[in-house]
Amino acid sequence: MDSFTVVENIYLLVIVTLISVLQNAFFAQKVERECNCQNTKTQTSAFERVSCANRNCMDAYPTFLAVMWCAGLCLSQAPAAFAGFIYLVVRQKYFVGYMGQTSQSTPGYLFGKRVIFFLLLMCIVGISNFLLMRHYGSDYKEYVETITNAASALLLIP
Amino acid sequence: MDSFTVVENIYLLVIVTLISVLQNAFFAQKVERECNCQNTKTQTSAFERVSCANRNCMDAYPTFLAVMWCAGLCLSQAPAAFAGFIYLVVRQKYFVGYMGQTSQSTPGYLFGKRVIFFLLLMCIVGISNFLLMRHYGSDYKEYVETITNAASALLLIP
Amino acid sequence: MDSFTVVENIYLLVIVTLISVLQNAFFAQKVERECNCQNTKTQTSAFERVSCANRNCMDAYPTFLAVMWCAGLCLSQAPAAFAGFIYLVVRQKYFVGYMGQTSQSTPGYLFGKRVIFFLLLMCIVGISNFLLMRHYGSDYKEYVETITNAASALLLIP
Numbered sequence: 001m002d003s004f005t006v007v008e009n010i011y012l013l014v015i016v017t018l019i020s021v022l023q024n025a026f027f028a029q030k031v032e033r034e035c036n037c038q039n040t041k042t043q044t045s046a047f048e049r050v051s052c053a054n055r056n057c058m059d060a061y062p063t064f065l066a067v068m069w070c071a072g073l074c075l076s077q078a079p080a081a082f083a084g085f086i087y088l089v090v091r092q093k094y095f096v097g098y099m100g101q102t103s104q105s106t107p108g109y110l111f112g113k114r115v116i117f118f119l120l121l122m123c124i125v126g127i128s129n130f131l132l133m134r135h136y137g138s139d140y141k142e143y144v145e146t147i148t149n150a151a152s153a154l155l156l157i158p
Numbered sequence: 159m160d161s162f163t164v165v166e167n168i169y170l171l172v173i174v175t176l177i178s179v180l181q182n183a184f185f186a187q188k189v190e191r192e193c194n195c196q197n198t199k200t201q202t203s204a205f206e207r208v209s210c211a212n213r214n215c216m217d218a219y220p221t222f223l224a225v226m227w228c229a230g231l232c233l234s235q236a237p238a239a240f241a242g243f244i245y246l247v248v249r250q251k252y253f254v255g256y257m258g259q260t261s262q263s264t265p266g267y268l269f270g271k272r273v274i275f276f277l278l279l280m281c282i283v284g285i286s287n288f289l290l291m292r293h294y295g296s297d298y299k300e301y302v303e304t305i306t307n308a309a310s311a312l313l314l315i316p
Numbered sequence: 317m318d319s320f321t322v323v324e325n326i327y328l329l330v331i332v333t334l335i336s337v338l339q340n341a342f343f344a345q346k347v348e349r350e351c352n353c354q355n356t357k358t359q360t361s362a363f364e365r366v367s368c369a370n371r372n373c374m375d376a377y378p379t380f381l382a383v384m385w386c387a388g389l390c391l392s393q394a395p396a397a398f399a400g401f402i403y404l405v406v407r408q409k410y411f412v413g414y415m416g417q418t419s420q421s422t423p424g425y426l427f428g429k430r431v432i433f434f435l436l437l438m439c440i441v442g443i444s445n446f447l448l449m450r451h452y453g454s455d456y457k458e459y460v461e462t463i464t465n466a467a468s469a470l471l472l473i474p
Contacts, residue, residue: 006167007232007288009322014228019282023273024221032268055217059371062220062378063340070330074323110348116341123334130323163391164325165446172319172386182379183432190426215377220378 012081013072017065020088024061027054027095046099053098055093060112067119072127076145079152080119086155087115118155122148170239171230175223178246181220185212185253204257211256215249218270225277232284233302237310238277244313245273276313282307328397329388333381338405340377343370343411362415369414373407376428383435392440392461395468396435402471403431434471436466 007014031054034047064087072080094111125144133139165172189212206234222245230238252269283302291297323330347370350363380403388396410427441460449455 007284008232008292011285011288014232014281014285017224017228018278018285021221021225021274021278028218028268058217058220059374060344060379062374063222063337065220066333066381067337074330086375110344116337120334120337123330125328126323127327127334130327134324135354165442166450169391169443169446172390174384175382176436176443179379179383179432179436186376186426216339216375216378223378223382260343 009077010072012077013069013084016068016081016084016088016112018059019085020065023088023092024058027057030054030095030099050099053095056083056098056111057095060110064112064116067116069124071119071126074130075122075141075148079148081124082152083118083122083155087112090115114156118152167235168230170235171227171242173247174226174239174242177243178219178223182216182248182252187214188212188253188257194275208257211253214256214269215253222270222274225274225281229277229280229284232288233280233299233306237306238280240310241273241276241280241313245270248273273313276310325393326388328393329385329400332384332397332400334402336377336381339404339408340374343373345409346370346411346415366415369411372399372414373411374426376426379431380428383432383439387435387438387442389444391438391457391464395464396438398468399431399435399438403428406431431471434468 006158031047031050064084068080068084068087071083090112125148129140129144133141189208192208222242226238226242226245231243248270283306287302289299291299323454347366350366380400384396384400384403387399406428441464445456445460
């Protein structure tokens with residue numbers, strides 16, 4: 001029953017993590033295919049582009065995971081998992097855009113800043129709510145969760 | 159006593175994580191030694207090979223950690239920690255193989271796909287078992303854990 | 317109330333994680349600025365240096381997070397979070413030192429080895445204390461926590 005409660009509080013986060021792992025596997029497969037192509041046909045530019053996109057995604061991956069899990073544990077899991085899912089969609093778009101022709105508008109080094117910022121804000125609100133509750137006994141968690149649920153919908157605006 | 163229960167459920171995962179950290183430190187030391195050699199003797203090829211092997215290992219590291227911990231938390235820790243240990247052995251082999259001569263069969267970009275796939279499957283089974291238990295009240299966790307324990311032995315087949 | 321207890325045990329770790337995420341964002345912004353500069357003025361050396369510093373920091377980031385959280389969960393969070401904070405200060409120094417002129421003493425590939433080693437030791441002590449408690453019923457956690465708190469102050473020595 002104890003293990004049931006633990007899974008109850010994190011299962012949405014686990015699902016988003018699983019989707020992100022599948023996406024990582026998809027990225028890695030793309031890199032491996034280009035890597036094999038390179039050995040035979042020396043298309044360096046395509047390989048370099050895919051490899052660079054993969055590296056930028058991988059650089060940001062631990063940061064994303066850490067922020068999402070902290071936000072989910074400290075405040076509430078539903079908006080955190082939703083924001084994580086939005087981040088994965090943004091990352092997919094970024095990767096596909098990077099693989100395209102260079103004549104297109106090339107994406108920069110960073111992406112998904114808004115989602116990371118939202119998750120960071122969730123963490124800060126969750127921690128300060130905990131500290132308030134501990135020192136003053138006032139609990140605003142109900143209100144904060146409702147506001148966060150509503151605010152997470154704003155991430156859908158492009 | 160509460161902290162005792164928490165550690166009870168994760169101590170095998172923590173041990174595997176510690177071993178992986180020691181392995182990371184070993185890899186990093188190899189890179190640093192080659193980096194210092196490069197400054198004096200300009201053996202670029204050896205440095206590049208070690209650096210590339212290290213980078214591929216590090217790219218896959220957060221994914222591995224996330225999947226192992228999710229599988230351990232959602233289903234049961236013993237097979238997850240065992241699979242994680244197998245992954246570390248595969249990674250060690252990959253790194254050593256990468257550092258060898260280029261005349262050898264060079265390892266690709268990916269490694270340990272089977273272990274990651276097994277851990278991913280464990281997560282999915284754990285999550286779907288939780289959802290079944292929540293919505294229908296049927297608990298197959300006992301059976302699933304027994305099957306998983308048996309299945310994890312299959313990873314030993316090379 | 318259950319969620320309150322969870323946050324109680326991890327809130328210092330979450331705060332350090334948040335600071336590290338802010339620092340990552342700072343590093344990424346530096347890289348992006350140099351990346352944009354490079355397109356117009358072709359200052360490859362500055363871009364390469366910042367990019368290399370960022371990559372070394374990012375390579376070590378998952379390892380650091382894993383060790384800090386394990387140490388915090390297995391033993392006690394206050395010294396783990398303190399050591400994590402020290403690590404972030406060391407990393408900031410490393411990054412700034414890397415961006416400086418090459419005539420300066422260039423920092424190597426590794427940094428913060430002492431802090432990582434301290435956190436690793438905390439994990440090992442925590443795990444062995446747990447195993448002792450489980451098999452022999454003797455609990456030295458009180459003594460160990462006091463010693464760890466005192467020992468963490470030693471990290472301040474440069």
